[in-house]
Amino acid sequence: MRYLAKMNLSRVSKIVSFFLFVSLLALTTASTTLAASRPDGADYLHNRVIKSSYGRGATKYYLYEPADPVPDMAPVIVFIHGFTATMPMTYKGWIDHIVKQGNILIYPVYQAFFIASPITFPSDTVKGVQDAFDELLSGDHVYPDLDKFAVVGHSMGGVLAADVAARAEEAGLPEVRAIMSVQPGNIPMPKLDDLSGLSPDTLLLCVAGDRDFIVGSKDAKRIYESVPQIPEENKAYVVLKGAGHFAPISLGSFMCNDLDFFLWQAFDELCERAF
Numbered sequence: 001m002r003y004l005a006k007m008n009l010s011r012v013s014k015i016v017s018f019f020l021f022v023s024l025l026a027l028t029t030a031s032t033t034l035a036a037s038r039p040d041g042a043d044y045l046h047n048r049v050i051k052s053s054y055g056r057g058a059t060k061y062y063l064y065e066p067a068d069p070v071p072d073m074a075p076v077i078v079f080i081h082g083f084t085a086t087m088p089m090t091y092k093g094w095i096d097h098i099v100k101q102g103n104i105l106i107y108p109v110y111q112a113f114f115i116a117s118p119i120t121f122p123s124d125t126v127k128g129v130q131d132a133f134d135e136l137l138s139g140d141h142v143y144p145d146l147d148k149f150a151v152v153g154h155s156m157g158g159v160l161a162a163d164v165a166a167r168a169e170e171a172g173l174p175e176v177r178a179i180m181s182v183q184p185g186n187i188p189m190p191k192l193d194d195l196s197g198l199s200p201d202t203l204l205l206c207v208a209g210d211r212d213f214i215v216g217s218k219d220a221k222r223i224y225e226s227v228p229q230i231p232e233e234n235k236a237y238v239v240l241k242g243a244g245h246f247a248p249i250s251l252g253s254f255m256c257n258d259l260d261f262f263l264w265q266a267f268d269e270l271c272e273r274a275f
Helices: 009-027 087-100 118-136 157-171 217-225 260-272
Strands: 048-054 061-067 071-081 104-108 143-154 178-182 203-209 235-240
Touching: 009 143, 009 260, 048 118, 061 087, 061 118, 071 087, 071 157, 087 260, 104 118, 104 235, 118 143, 118 157, 143 157, 143 260, 157 178, 157 217, 157 260, 178 235, 178 260, 203 217, 235 260
Parallel strands: 071 104, 071 143, 143 178, 178 203, 203 235
Antiparallel strands: 048 061, 061 104
């Protein structure tokens, strides 16, 4: 069921080495949960997060659903990880924050191995999201609100977030209302999808870090400039001061800082406006 090159090897090796470290650390880190209050001092709507996983290989995906209490319906957020960060623990703090506010979250893996061909990353990401919607509509989960659909991605996932939005209609996915591309980088991604088909009503936030020496700001600017049909009041390009490439990494609430909270709240506000 469906619904409405060249690699710079030194830079790639830095990404791979870091995410291998993060993944190994995640295996030995006890599971933690965020405090009952959000960074802004308000209480979360839900006290628990239910995690499940489905599929295999590059089209595997994780589902996160709010619980305690369980809502009848919830918006859907696709969270797309950076290169090799296939374990959701890498972004656990941000994931918990999104879900405890009452959202369903889909975490597509899109990589069967740490080192894999990037050619199929966009199609494997979309396939994982399609399968996730099929599962959500099977009747055993919180029902997805198909009018409230947003995508956020970091690093390579920042590029893929734009790709998912561009391919949503053809793939039978709901219309993407908001896109947040955080420190996007196309190493070793193929070229960016054509974004000219995105609705002018789509909200777009592109974030670069002024201390990001891995991907810089080139692709954040490129995504922002690739959507002239989206008026200035519906899109923004932001340079986050003091942010290195791994600013969004948060293995749990104990590793979160002001940069994390800024990114979280920026995405919260983007979705609130879009929905």
